[in-house]
Amino acid sequence: AEPRWGRITVVERESAIVGWHRGGPLAALTARALADERTEIVETDLVTYVNETSATFDALCLDIDNGPGWTVTEGNGELYAPSGLASCARVLRPGGVLAVWSAKPSPEFEGTLWNVGFQQVRTEEIPVARGVPDVVHLAVRAG
Template identity: 80%
Template sequence: MSVGHEVPEVLDRREGPYGEVVLRRHGDLLQIIANGCFLMDTSDGRSERRLVDAALAALPAPAVRPAPHVLIGGLGVGFSLARAAANSRWGRITVIEREPAVIDWHRTGPLAALTREALADPRTRIVEADLVDYVNETSDTFDALCLDIDNGPGWTVTEGNEGLYAPTGLAGCARVLRPGGVLAVWSARPSPEFEETLCNAGFQQVRTEEIPVARGVPDVVHLGVRPG
């Protein structure tokens, strides 16, 4: 893919419920910017796919837990959703996205090519909601939570997200996880402090998987299992 020294082209700019969101094209890449902060682009997606794969691998075998229900926090450019929909083992796939613009870009806009099949999958349900509010209010339960709404536990997009990675927020995640369910959290950099917080919040089998990137520190997926 090529970005060179081209000036990014703004494809859409909207004032959403949490500030400005922008979709840009930069060479071959599509990029999402929120309140001036780069969130993600379509350059790779290895770590976003691994987020879903690692959660599934940490669940019991199909004979013990058939057709698990996964909640994906953040639609983004769609890598995680597309990965989940490509795997027949997942039962239901619920995606929480708080920005109406991002949902529109996938349904009828430039990102549709990445997720058209996944959105048409009968297992998929898109919910327009703030993830923190949803986790605190929903009566649904899940076998896996795959969270990718920030650049990491210590690098949140909005201040309101900080509580999600604190003990009270993790207690909310545990509440909606079925016993033995998996919490997987994407981060742009490792966080030993978050590992410790997961352990202190009662999660077991806590570990961090590193995913190499072209430059800089690796992306990671933090994993923890709710006790059975």
């Protein structure tokens, strides 16, 4: 276990995916992490969670749908809208980092991050075996 980490909260709405880690095919890989008292698994929708939680975080690492420019699941677009990003900023501590995985770059999304008040906005390419690289949009909460 990484001693520098205070706690890790995983928000997952699909109970089957949580089950894969608790006793299913991924349990052998994740049992130690789940047994660590600093790990919390929350089974709910992420948009709902960031809108309702009173918890605060140093980082939010999000992998929701295909990214801001290509959502498949109804309601996921809310997360990438100014109101959803404002909710993310609210739960980040000052200087906290928002990392958003996406299947493709989105200059529009970068602009929205800036407009909501995030700083140090940038996009990092993540090479994949085939096709165009995935990306992670990074932004820092002011403060």
